[in-house]
Every structure is written in structure tokens, then in C-alpha cells.
Amino acid sequence: MRRLEGKVALCTGSGRHHGLGEAILQRLAAEGCRVVVTDLGRPDALLQSGNIGTTEEMESVVRGLREQGADAIGVPLDVRDEDQVQAAIAAAVGAFGRLDVLINNAGIGFLMEPLLEVTRERWQAVLDVNLMGAFLCTKHAAKQMIAQGGGGRIVNIASQAAKSGHMHMAAYTSSKHGLVGFTRTAAMELGPHGITVNAICPNHVTTGLGAVQNEYFAKFRGFPSVDAYLADMRNRIPLRRVGLAADTAAACAWLCSDDAAYVTGEAMNVSGGVEMH
Numbered sequence: 001m002r003r004l005e006g007k008v009a010l011c012t013g014s015g016r017h018h019g020l021g022e023a024i025l026q027r028l029a030a031e032g033c034r035v036v037v038t039d040l041g042r043p044d045a046l047l048q049s050g051n052i053g054t055t056e057e058m059e060s061v062v063r064g065l066r067e068q069g070a071d072a073i074g075v076p077l078d079v080r081d082e083d084q085v086q087a088a089i090a091a092a093v094g095a096f097g098r099l100d101v102l103i104n105n106a107g108i109g110f111l112m113e114p115l116l117e118v119t120r121e122r123w124q125a126v127l128d129v130n131l132m133g134a135f136l137c138t139k140h141a142a143k144q145m146i147a148q149g150g151g152g153r154i155v156n157i158a159s160q161a162a163k164s165g166h167m168h169m170a171a172y173t174s175s176k177h178g179l180v181g182f183t184r185t186a187a188m189e190l191g192p193h194g195i196t197v198n199a200i201c202p203n204h205v206t207t208g209l210g211a212v213q214n215e216y217f218a219k220f221r222g223f224p225s226v227d228a229y230l231a232d233m234r235n236r237i238p239l240r241r242v243g244l245a246a247d248t249a250a251a252c253a254w255l256c257s258d259d260a261a262y263v264t265g266e267a268m269n270v271s272g273g274v275e276m277h
Helices: 020-030 055-067 082-096 120-148 170-193 208-220 226-236 245-256
Strands: 008-011 034-039 072-076 101-104 152-157 195-202 267-270
Touching (some): 034 055, 101 120, 152 170, 152 245, 170 267
Parallel strands (some): 008 034, 008 101, 034 072
């Protein structure tokens, strides 16, 4: 199916192989989208190369999409920087003439520690990327969508942590709960312009980030190995498997299509049934 033929999609945090962002753009490209890969590009004091898409890896993701047959470009983007957000959207429009789809996928999920040990700086860093970044990108993408006419689609990649509490993830859980509230308000304000705004709430997906979480929580919860931890997780999921990046990508493609034209303000669980509210 090519339900998004000729559309242009930008996905933040999509410059890592085997990540949610790459999978989402692969699916959107298969549906006919021209795509913009973005990631931080260069590490900073907190976001080191193992936790971000470097410029080199982002370029590799772009090459992979082009080999798939997609029109694709890569743009370095720190979602915390409003000037860079505006520049990335301008680059998308400069390359493809418009912007129809924004996927707010960039996030920090690797800072796991007890609540009483969280520093103000690390708390702020998580909220700046996960929530402030989504706000800035939504603000400027929506301005472009309104200016060009024809509506648009904005999808925020939240988490099961947007619905339930998770120990040792106070900042992450707070940011994802906030992202659902932001989704609902943005949907109300942008609906008159034909722009839908929805969130997707996946359960655990073993991406590069997910693997870091596996190691941490297997040890924290006393499992003898990561395999044992994942086996216990599967037993608690009604569909008896952990999530795949392709599951989130498929939900994203549907929300971006005309099939979901009357769906907005939702926080869709993609969790195998483990989260039901």
C-alpha cells in the first residue's frame, strides 16, 4: 500500500540503525513518503555517541533509505534548540517543497536511577529532549503546515510510561505523561487547520536504547540474565512477545494516512495488551 504517496515526513531521533525512528521512516517511505532523517549528530556532555545518532550513522540511515528507493535527506538536529528546529524544517521544505508529517521520536530513556539520586540537571535534560523538543518541533512544523495548506499529521512517540508509573524512571515517566497532555491540547488547537495530533504508546521494544534498559532492569529486579528478564516480560504480555519497532511503525503509518483522518488527540497503546487504558 502507498497511502502516503508524495507526502513529506520528518522524524526526529531517527539517525540510529535498528531504532524506532529508522523503522518508522522505512515504513513511511514504503507508503510513498519522501523522508527527512534527523538526529543530534555530535555528542555533548550528557548525550554521548552510544546514545545518539552520530552524523556518520545518520548518513548511513539515509543511504539505507535511498537503497530502499526512498527520496531521503539527513539533517543534524538538536530538538532543544529552536533555531535548529526551524532550520531543519526549512531544509525539508527546501528539499521537497513542503512538510506534511512530523514524528516526534527523539527522546532520552537511558537515564535510570532511584528518584532520590536524580539530579536537577539530569531531570531537566530528559524533559528538555522528550517534552520541550516535541513542543518546539510541533510549533514550527504546524506553522509550516498551516502556511502551505492542506492539513497535516503530527505523531508523538510516547511510551507505556505515559500511562503507568515505572520505578527508577521518574523524569522519563513524567515527560511521557506530559507528552500525552501536550498531544491532547495541540490536537484541539490545530484541528481547525486540518492537522491531527496523536501519540503512540509502545511497551518495551529492544532497540539500542531498549537493550540498555534490559541490562539495567534485569539487574535491578534480580534476574540471573537479560534472557530471564525478557522471558518474564513476555509472560506478562497477553500476546506473549515483546514489541517490535515494526509494530510502532505500522501504527504510525496508519495515523499518518487518510484512514485516520478523523482520529486526533488519542494516545494509542501498541503494547500487545499489557497496557489497556
